[in-house]
Amino acid sequence: MTQLLAHRLDAIKPSASMAAKQRVDSLRAAGRPVVDFTIGEPDFATPPHIVQAGIEALLGGQTRYTASAGTPALRQAIAAKFDRENGLAYAPEQIVVGSGAKQIIFEALAATLNPGDEVIVPAPYWVSYPDMVALHGAVPVVVRCGEEQGFKLTSEALEQAITPRTRWLILNSPNNPSGAVYSREELEALAAVLARHPHVWLLTDEIYEHFVFGEARHVSILAVAPELQDRTLIVNGMSKAYAMTGWRIGYGAGPLPLVRAIALLLSQSTSCASSVAQAAASTALQGDQTCVNIASEVFEQRRDRMVGLLRQVPGLRCLSPDGAFYVFPSVEGLLGTRTPQGKMLASDLDVMMYLLDEAQVATIDGSSYGMPGYLRMSFATSTEQIGAGCAAIARAIGLLQPATASLSKENDHA
Incomplete structure (x- = not known):
């Protein structure tokens, strides 16, 4: 059978942000209460006027x-x-x-x-x-x-x-x-x-x-x-x-x-x-542009909240963004650690999946944005969700073990 699809499709991959949204939707459909930090859109309704x-x-x-x-x-x-x-x-x-x-x-x-x-x-x-x-x-x-x-x-x-x-x-x-x-x-x-x-x-x-x-x-x-x-x-x-x-x-x-x-x-x-x-x-x-100004003020408050919480988590490093509605924390301090199941976190993708599985918090890997070692997290969500999600992240990261500690335990059982 001759190839139907154009070769140009070989050069592209699906949108990481849309793939993340589909993953969250699937988990929620399965009954999992996921905190979604992937969303790239305001959580406000379109203004009534x-x-x-x-x-x-x-x-x-x-x-x-x-x-x-x-x-x-x-x-x-x-x-x-x-x-x-x-x-x-x-x-x-x-x-x-x-x-x-x-x-x-x-x-x-x-x-x-x-x-x-x-x-x-x-x-x-x-x-x-x-x-x-x-x-x-x-x-x-x-x-x-x-x-x-x-x-x-x-x-x-x-x-x-x-x-x-x-x-x-x-x-x-x-x-x-x-x-x-x-x-x-x-x-x-x-x-x-x-x-x-x-x-x-x-x-x-x-x-x-x-x-x-x-x-x-x-x-x-x-x-x-x-x-x-x-x-x-x-x-x-x-x-x-x-x-x-x-x-x-x-x-x-x-x-x-x-x-x-x-x-x-x-x-x-x-x-x-x-x-x-x-x-x-x-x-x-x-x-009237009041709706835009109010949204910006709300996002700034949420930014401050999320950045403040993430900076308290060992292994994360987070600059405070000057604009948009995302934070982009480094997870390099988590690479090389091991999950409670013994899996080593070798990349930002591993960290992303660990947080999804262990904390039920959805983020997007920095590699999809050309910057390995980071995660993109949206604060276009409620303050309550920001608090709950960051607390779940902190708990999950608290369960990680240094690679050396995991190796020592393996040697103890050898």
């Missing part, structure tokens, strides 16, 4: 196809948002709407990459970046940005990674999974490198922009380096700030030729994003 806008769109007959790039109303609302919140000027024609920010990134790469092109992906990275690059025949050039750099790309590392084949740099701030937020000075340094390499385009994913904590501030790189605007695609969406993950509305703003190319691909794939969801998104962007 946004839901009402969707209902009114349905009742008003806004249930037909829209232009592939999005409705004029939504594109105008997005342009106004960029002006109001980011100090950036975009015409509605420079904006394209898709079924989630993920689709905008996918189509942008599809429109621009040829086999052998390179895309610089700082690690830790959102799980889908490298696979989307590889799916289009290009090469993800992963640059490790360790804890010692605050999980952020330095200008020196960027300079070393650029080659004549580099097509894009993907930048994500605030970052999933680390919560790192680039400062104005750090962005200026990266922009200076890009200025020396005009063949490199910039894709900046800013979907967590409204969730920054303490003294941190979100700054769009184009606000500090407007000269890059003619080769930059800003990607954002409604999922995180407005708790609209299931509504599936994302958008991109960039040079007109690129926006038109993305819209062309959309016309031959999904045709357009949901008309009803676009109407609700227009209301979200133009309406």
Whole structure:
């Protein structure tokens, strides 16, 4: 039998975050009370005024196809948002709407990459970046940005990674999974490198922009380096700030030729994003932003709670994230220990599975984000769940034995 599936599928793997969600759902269906720290979406309901806008769109007959790039109303609302919140000027024609920010990134790469092109992906990275690059025949050039750099790309590392084949740099701030937020000075340094390499385009994913904590501030790189605007695609969406993950509305703003190319691909794939969801998104962007501010305050409180609890657990090391709604603790201090059953924890994947089996707490391994030795844990859940989950983690880790102790016991029984 001849092979049916395309060879390009060999280059990608399933989304780690979606796989984790399926694992949690399966365990819960089997009756296991799992504390879920894998979820990458706000646990709040979509604000009522946004839901009402969707209902009114349905009742008003806004249930037909829209232009592939999005409705004029939504594109105008997005342009106004960029002006109001980011100090950036975009015409509605420079904006394209898709079924989630993920689709905008996918189509942008599809429109621009040829086999052998390179895309610089700082690690830790959102799980889908490298696979989307590889799916289009290009090469993800992963640059490790360790804890010692605050999980952020330095200008020196960027300079070393650029080659004549580099097509894009993907930048994500605030970052999933680390919560790192680039400062104005750090962005200026990266922009200076890009200025020396005009063949490199910039894709900046800013979907967590409204969730920054303490003294941190979100700054769009184009606000500090407007000269890059003619080769930059800003990607954002409604999922995180407005708790609209299931509504599936994302958008991109960039040079007109690129926006038109993305819209062309959309016309031959999904045709357009949901008309009803676009109407609700227009209301979200133009309406009262109190819901966004409240969500950010709640997430900051949860961050402080989770970080405080995890720092009390021997073997864990946890930076306090400046943004998004994830912590990214190191579990390197647990590697080499043994479970009560005698199994050695040799990797972050082993630790993840041990916590799931012993503590009934679901996390995601850092290896899936290009950073072995860490776990991603979401605090987009209630304070009660954070307390219960961290307590269960502490109990489970308290049962671990040093490898040397386990070996001594084995020798005693020899």
